[in-house]
Amino acid sequence: MKIMQCPLNGPRNISEFVYGGEVRQMPEPNLCSDEEWAEYVFFHDNQIGLVQEWWLHAPSGYWFIAERHTATDDIVRTFDPSELFKERVEFAPNPEVSAA
Amino acid sequence: MPFSLLKYGLRDDYPFEKDADLPKPTDLKRHYDVVIVGGGGHGVATAYYLAKYHGITNVAILEKGYLGGGNTARNTAVIRSNYLTPEGVKFYTESVKLFKGLSNEFDFNIMYSRRGQLTLAHTDSAIRAFRQRAEINRHFGGDTELIDPQQIRELVPTLNMNPGDLPVLAGLWHKDGATARHDAVAWGYAKGATQRGVELHQLTEVTGFEVENNTVRAVKTNRGTVQCGCVVQAVAGHSSLLAAKAGFRMPILTYPLQAMVTQPVKPFLNPLVSSPALHCYVQQTGRGELVFGGGSDPYPLYNTRSTLDLKESLLAHAVELFPFMANLRLMRQWTGLTDMTSDYSPIMGLSPVDNYYLDAGWGTWGFKATPICGWTMAQLVASGGKVPELIEPFAMERFRSFRQVNEMGATAASH
Ligand SMILES: Cc1cc2nc3c(=O)[nH]c(=O)nc-3n(C[C@H](O)[C@H](O)[C@H](O)COP(=O)(O)OP(=O)(O)OC[C@H]3O[C@@H](n4cnc5c(N)ncnc54)[C@H](O)[C@@H]3O)c2cc1C
Numbered sequence: 001m002k003i004m005q006c007p008l009n010g011p012r013n014i015s016e017f018v019y020g021g022e023v024r025q026m027p028e029p030n031l032c033s034d035e036e037w038a039e040y041v042f043f044h045d046n047q048i049g050l051v052q053e054w055w056l057h058a059p060s061g062y063w064f065i066a067e068r069h070t071a072t073d074d075i076v077r078t079f080d081p082s083e084l085f086k087e088r089v090e091f092a093p094n095p096e097v098s099a100a
Numbered sequence: 101m102p103f104s105l106l107k108y109g110l111r112d113d114y115p116f117e118k119d120a121d122l123p124k125p126t127d128l129k130r131h132y133d134v135v136i137v138g139g140g141g142h143g144v145a146t147a148y149y150l151a152k153y154h155g156i157t158n159v160a161i162l163e164k165g166y167l168g169g170g171n172t173a174r175n176t177a178v179i180r181s182n183y184l185t186p187e188g189v190k191f192y193t194e195s196v197k198l199f200k201g202l203s204n205e206f207d208f209n210i211m212y213s214r215r216g217q218l219t220l221a222h223t224d225s226a227i228r229a230f231r232q233r234a235e236i237n238r239h240f241g242g243d244t245e246l247i248d249p250q251q252i253r254e255l256v257p258t259l260n261m262n263p264g265d266l267p268v269l270a271g272l273w274h275k276d277g278a279t280a281r282h283d284a285v286a287w288g289y290a291k292g293a294t295q296r297g298v299e300l301h302q303l304t305e306v307t308g309f310e311v312e313n314n315t316v317r318a319v320k321t322n323r324g325t326v327q328c329g330c331v332v333q334a335v336a337g338h339s340s341l342l343a344a345k346a347g348f349r350m351p352i353l354t355y356p357l358q359a360m361v362t363q364p365v366k367p368f369l370n371p372l373v374s375s376p377a378l379h380c381y382v383q384q385t386g387r388g389e390l391v392f393g394g395g396s397d398p399y400p401l402y403n404t405r406s407t408l409d410l411k412e413s414l415l416a417h418a419v420e421l422f423p424f425m426a427n428l429r430l431m432r433q434w435t436g437l438t439d440m441t442s443d444y445s446p447i448m449g450l451s452p453v454d455n456y457y458l459d460a461g462w463g464t465w466g467f468k469a470t471p472i473c474g475w476t477m478a479q480l481v482a483s484g485g486k487v488p489e490l491i492e493p494f495a496m497e498r499f500r501s502f503r504q505v506n507e508m509g510a511t512a513a514s515h
Binding site: 001019038042045072 | 408
């Protein structure tokens with residue numbers, strides 16, 4: 001059984017985790033074009049190498065980031081998202097919603 | 101004949117060259133009108149139809165491994181057309197039609213065997229979805245109907261009607277469901293293509309492209325660079341890697357998919373049986389082995405080393421469906437790399453590069469589409485980029501215009 005190091009709960013069985021996609025910059029949902037949004041949601045790098053990914057420890061509902069090699073499946077490092085996101089990210093309000 | 105075998109073994113040259121299925125390897129030429137990357141079923145089928153029906157024979161198929169050694173050799177050969185969307189049903193129905201005539205077309209037996217495919221419903225919502233699929237299939241001339249547990253028992257007496265405590269409530273019975281020898285399909289197309297002048301270069305890996313004015317001028321390989329008129333990409337699990345070399349991204353993630361085969365037993369199972377809820381499907385080959393497979397691995401990976409969790413759950417579910425399978429021995433188990441799109445439909449047609457055509461996103465379901473992919477991709481190439489109507493809905497652009505073709509429910513665990 002493959003083991004993953006959860007930054008919150010320690011080493012756990014890989015079946016307790018859910019893959020959440022590559023870590024990348026989210027465009028401003030209310031300011032970006034439909035094309036940019038589609039690019040962000042549907043298109044992927046999907047290359048071979050060491051990548052940063054979102055993972056969820058499902059039983060505790062905890063999201064974190066893992067560095068994993070997409071060919072060897074080696075999980076090199078896992079860490080709390082606060083290492084990357086130093087402060088809260090604010091998005092511009094949706095003009096349609098706020099007008100209503 | 102032991103003596104002729106001995107003579108054969110001692111000869112330096114390849115003795116029966118005139119009877120060989122494929123011509124001897126040659127050097128790469130300087131220029132090809134069409135370069136097809138990927139010598140799987142889709143690539144060789146495209147070459148075959150280009151040569152036979154469009155008279156385009158200055159074509160090279162570049163394959164980094166060996167002919168049909170990718171997913172074409174690894175799939176479980178389920179052929180069916182009982183999809184959900186009109187676009188999907190129309191497209192796959194054409195493929196099944198071509199499949200039926202393939203042995204004649206090649207004068208080479210691809211062992212096409214029409215068995216019928218039975219998909220099991222364990223919940224009310226599944227029954228509703230099946231009813232919709234049956235109606236859409238019939239509308240487009242398919243032979244699909246909803247059947248009850250009694251009819252299922254008659255079709256498959258050995259089936260556990262309460263697998264994993266999920267009662268079998270109904271079934272989607274698709275009479276056109278079939279299977280065929282996947283290697284024979286690849287070899288039949290390759291033989292027909294090379295006989296008409298197409299060159300198949302195995303052990304030839306595409307490492308990059310020379311792109312000028314948004315047009316590919318040349319293809320770089322581990323055996324040198326060749327000039328080209330246009331490029332067809334048909335590399336399945338490696339789609340994103342090759343596209344990156346041409347300079348663009350795709351809406352694809354690559355996941356491993358596993359399958360297994362047992363020792364042979366007496367014939368007892370005619371239809372192909374699938375349970376989407378249990379993520380498992382089982383069929384008996386003409387030789388008596390049970391081939392079975394399930395869902396993809398839970399996260400993306402470029403590795404054909406199979407993971408243990410999926411093996412365990414697949415075995416458990418197969419034994420639930422047919423409990424006596426617990427007494428059989430496994431012969432082999434393997435993995436392929438599948439190029440998954442989020443709507444479970446392929447990506448076919450134009451790309452952001454002008455003379456670079458896509459046949460990708462075939463994920464876990466592309467074997468059944470091999471003939472129609474070859475047919476439509478050949479039309480696309482021969483017309484210099486006019487997209488055939490049948491594959492228009494599968495354009496990569498659909499992800500930017502939010503016009504996905506959702507086949508998820510009709511694909512998972514049925515392939
Ligand atoms: C376990 C499993 C079960 C499946 N079951 C079914 C099923 O029951 N029914 C069904 O319809 N489909 C099924 N599929 C899906 C089906 O196998 C594929 O969609 C189909 O075979 C794709 O064919 P292809 O010719 O595009 O790809 P492939 O046969 O994979 O050919 C692509 C080729 O490209 C080559 N290549 C890659 N990169 C390069 C490069 N840079 N240069 C040169 N060559 C390169 C590879 O070596 C490979 O040979 C299954 C797949 C798997 C893995």
